[in-house]
Amino acid sequence: MKxxxxxxxxxxxxxxxxxxxxxxxxxxxxxxxxxxxGTTALDQEAKPPLMQTTENKDxxxxxxxxxxxxxxxxxxxxxQVDKSFNKCLNCHARSKAEQxxxxxxxxxxxxxREGMPLASIAPARYFCTQCHVTQVEAKPLVENTxxxxxxxxxxxxxxxxxxx
Numbered sequence: 001m002k003x004x005x006x007x008x009x010x011x012x013x014x015x016x017x018x019x020x021x022x023x024x025x026x027x028x029x030x031x032x033x034x035x036x037x038g039t040t041a042l043d044q045e046a047k048p049p050l051m052q053t054t055e056n057k058d059x060x061x062x063x064x065x066x067x068x069x070x071x072x073x074x075x076x077x078x079x080q081v082d083k084s085f086n087k088c089l090n091c092h093a094r095s096k097a098e099q100x101x102x103x104x105x106x107x108x109x110x111x112x113r114e115g116m117p118l119a120s121i122a123p124a125r126y127f128c129t130q131c132h133v134t135q136v137e138a139k140p141l142v143e144n145t146x147x148x149x150x151x152x153x154x155x156x157x158x159x160x161x162x163x164x
Contacts, residue, residue, distance in 0.1 A: 035141060055134065
């Protein structure tokens with residue numbers, strides 16, 4: 001039984017390899033297109049798209065899922081955020097939020113890895129742009145069919161009623 005299985009596997013491999021070779025030979029001039037690179041060959045450097053202007057609306061955006069970090073509604077070009085200084089805290093530190101009218105850093109950022117409250121921002125939460133990002137009005141590079149969970153829940157509830 002093992003010999004027949006092995007023989008069948010080998011036969012399938014040979015047929016598959018032959019099919020790939022035939023198809024490759026039949027269409028040698030068709031360019032491979034990658035959504036991110038376009039038709040630029042792999043051994044050539046693609047011309048990057050122009051940088052878009054960062055939104056500077058200072059408007060709070062909605063969030064698409066639970067625990068999604070809020071986006072940054074303003075430009076951050078030139079902001080210093082490193083181990084020595086965090087420019088974001090000039091406005092968003094809890095001690096300065098009332099004066100600047102900026103949204104204060106979430107209390108979750110003051111919880112350490114062990115779950116204990118800290119007097120200052122937890123080191124794991126100090127580098128803001130590892131989670132929070134600025135926004136641009138740009139055409140998506142790849143198709144996105146994401147649907148917000150709140151849009152799905154009413155649709156599922158309606159579907160259940162129809163089946164009952």
